[in-house]
Amino acid sequence: MYGQKSAVEIDTDSFFKTLPAESEDAKPASAHAQVPFVTPLREMNFVLNEVLDAPGHYQKLGYTDLTPDFVDEINGAVASFAEEKVAPLYSSGDAEGCKYNTDSSVSTPRGYKEAYEEWSQGGWSGLTVPEEYGGQGMPLSLGVIKSEIIGTANWSWSMYPGLSMGAINTLLLHASEEQKQTYLTKLVTGEWSGTMCLTEPACGTDLGQVSTRAVDNGDGSYSVTGTKVYISGGEHDMAENIVHIVLARLPGAPEGTKGISLFLVPKYLPNEEGELTGEESADNRNVTCVGIEDKMGIKSSATCVMGFENSKGWLIGEPNDGLNQMFTFMNTARLGTAMQGVCHMERSYQGALPWCMDRASMRALSGKKYPDDVADKIIVHPDVRKNLLTIKALTECGRAMIYDAALKADGMLDDDEAVREKCEEELGLHTPTMKAWLTELGIECSSLGMQVYGGAGFIKDYGMEQIMRDARISTLYEGTTGVQALDLLGRKIILDKGKELGKQAKLQIGEAFEIGTSSTAGNHNLRGHALEVASLSTQWVTTSMRIVAGAASDREIVGSASTDFLMFSGYISGAYQWLKMMNAAGTALDANPDMDAADRSFYESKLHTGRFYFDRLLPKAYALRDMSIKKPDSIMNMPLDGWDLATTLPSNSGDAYAGYKPE
Template sequence: MPSYRAPVEDVLFLLNDVLGFHNRDNLPGFSDASPDVVEAVLSEGAKLAGNVLAPLNRVGDAEGCTRNADGSVTTPKGFKAGYDAFAEGGWMGLSVPEEFGGQGLPLTLSTAIQEFSSGANLALSMYPGLTQGAVAALLVHASEEQKAIYLPKMVAGTWTGTMNLTEPHCGTDLGLLKTKAVPNGDGSYSLTGTKIFISAGEHDLSENIVHLVIARIEGAPAGTKGISLFVVPKFLVNADGSVGERNAVSCGSIEHKMGIHGNSTCVMNYDGAKGWLVGEANRGLNAMFVMMNEARLAVGVQGLGQSEVAYQNAVAYAKDRLQGRALTGAKEPAKSADPIIVHPDVRRTLMTIRAFNESARALMLWTALQSDIAHRSPDAKERQAADDLLGLMTPVVKGVFTDRGFANAVEAQQMFGGHGYIEEWGMSQFVRDARIAMIYEGANGVQAMDLIGRKLPKDGGRAMMGFLGEVQTFIKDNAEDEALKGFAAPLQAGLNDLQAATMWLMQNAMAKPDNAGAGATDYMHLLGLVAMGYMWGRIAKAANAKKASGEGDLAAMEAKLVTGRFYMERMLPETALRLARIKTGSDATMALAADAF
């Protein structure tokens, strides 16, 4: 039976010693997040993840969701109780303003909790996760009346939320959507159309489901310029806020899919369903992008969560499984064989996953901190710099974390040999669940193109120049630190490769856009490698400081330094390979005619 333990100690180290979380007490919400409060929140979140959500993970995978004859959906056994525990604990509103029933704490803190819940039970965590994304969109774009109607119930978890974008004929290209909205004459609209792949579209966990739906108002311009966003509840809401009659929205079927079986992925039919415009007409994508950007960061966290839980179980197996002898001689001669963790290739695999997990967690929290600064700082210049970094890193967190999260789950499964292919060990589920994160909320190739085509040139490349400058400053400030010699020089080499790749694209992609398209994924991963290398530099600096002071778990600090050294020696040099690929351009990639494939 697989297990999961939330990495509370690592998160506390990152917040307290690496990222300077508590130096932000001047920002709203941070003063309430004292060290004691943060530790209590993380500890309680870990208990929820380990004791409540994780035991339901295999149940959800085995049972899946059932669509009943009346169109309702029954979730797996125990999911309702698990969801209720999440909602009743106040986790839904951890970083939502207090006026709507939230606790107003930093997003950085709720991001850590997202990792815990995603690692424990990805399918179940998606129900509250989608609600949190819908809440984020309504907070920014809904009218005061809409906020009053929907947000308190959604923050309490009494109602849940979804986002409805994809249609059978259009996914990424939302300009092709056909769902139409007709004004009813009373301020509401009648929506008709079909949406597919709608996660948590119908279920039995909450008394109402608030769908955020993009549609085209009759007579609206073609393409993305004519898209509007609507709030369409499953049950209409009475004047007193209670649930009223059923709306004309229903689940046509549940998709039979590779993983996340415990989450109901629905075909949703809107047959003249009553909805209300959110924000301005024909400006729906602006509102939906708030939710999509929140979701993209959350999906990146899902990739990390699956990588972490797969790693934990692979390590436990590698310490227990006896097979062969160490190349340097028997390590446990009293036993018939040594545990496989003595073998260098097993160590290489586990160290690769571990080095990714720890630096990705740091980058995840650092990115979430940029979001907090961008939304809470009173300093306009600081807000802009943070928003630049947030925009730049969003496709990296989504694309790199989920690519590597899936690859790491596969590598962790490999540690089990044939047992990894057998369902009872649970590794197959981690692989299958991790795979979707590379696809939804914008497939990773789309994330790479977003980075190259939008984020990189935005504002004259201001965000990338800011990031390059920050990393270069760190290297310069620590170049003479003997304890960081094994970190500063490799980071400089990786940064040089990133700068060279950026310059090459600037010189070769404008005249020939296919060069950008052919190198986009390599560039996204190159940036991710350097960003995580930068995190390792900061982690190593903090670990050395802890060792010098004699505070805390010194063995844990030494383990971090060794893991960081492994990243710098064995993983960061991949930047040179990525650069070489980018500089080959697109000629060979685009040379074959379509009918030659």
């Protein structure tokens, strides 16, 4: 089994390529068409090898075997699995959804369990886990790419192993050795899965309100009581046990976020040897799924209400340090959700492109392009091209942003705390922007993918509308867009006194200067773009300074500026990545004038797409800048009774008046 081999010993032929034959049960149950899915390995390799120098990075980290070819082989193996086993369940999983049964169990759609078993048997859950716990010890960045591939194939399915990764990483950093031996090893093999239990009915963002209680049983264990909601993978039929990582309060703990501790609470209690007893049944569950949510999308991901009632659990780390521990991996987790935006954009593009190449409607304004046909293919129409290019341009810079960050995240598991801290700081600046900007764009682009289909985009048979429904959750969970924006401006810039922002801006200006003065820039018209990246990088700093200066006299400026500022930051980062990608493409073209037609087309496509980004998307940055520096008055001055409660909503209003005491 791959998971039990070390990286250097991997026999890729036998482990990556030999996937179990498709089971009978895995056939899609839906009549709906399947949006095609092909892993864009060439795109991924371009970013890794030609834009970011991942090969050099891996060598520097000591992963001497991680050559471009070997990385491609690993990704290719994930791709085969994703395309053959997971992608075919995308539509059927949505159509079937999860079922909550009378015995409080949850059934996942047909084929999900089988795919999960194959995934586990392949050892994929342990790809980035140290070898001492049964993993492969690969860098985290490869885990991010793994998530991208299975997430693009079927986001909902990928959430089950994805949540396990959250539990794995938390246990890795904070659990006792005993806890690791009992629980982590089972999570690594995939025999057991994991969840993160944070949210309660009264609080999601505001975890200081957590009211789940834990009482010391005197034997090293605790009794945990409370209700957790929106728990992804809280209950399902894919693994034999589920390990819940739970935020709860000890008696007498301080109020708010400083009184929250972290607990490990398994669905079934293992025996002293850490094994299940064989008597697992509805009667002896330690945690009960009380129900599942009926949602707009990601219907095959079970979103559970979990009831803890004197559920036996164990403290992870120190008391009252729970939020801190839970948030150690928050940046990495948010990287994963940022990736969701890219996954849906990629899927949307792959669904939209063939339709635009095939559907015939109207004639090009500049004259017939398919003179022998009744009408031109719609790919000739500027507005259709603009929609496709928008998706393509954002997908590709989104991927580059995430890979760039993922390589930084490789330091998160370093033994040296200084390395971890530096990594955390660099990553910290980027994650809120990536999470919020890319997920907002994921919704926008999945909508554009529907748009080019016309009315057919709205019909389930064509497979496009599911992408938008699935994408819609991504700006809500793992911290809403507004929360990310406050994190960026408040914590990552103001609290940091702009240090990381300044460093990053300086780096971008330096690279822009270097690219802009190169012969490549001259050959491929990149000078104007380099200048704009440098200029915007400067404005990024000055705009933040202007906001911060205003905040000294009015704290509300931070909140009212933050979302526009974050989106502004996103467009700048996108431009920076596009400049680097265009430079890499131009460099390749210049270095090898005799390259074959397919390669030439690939690199020239990069230049075309990048130009589109600068021409047709980047101008939005200036509007966002202008909106972000406005005074907060027009947002803050509306009094409570100005929202029309008095005139149109007398009976449906909330009780906002009760207890309202503005200074």
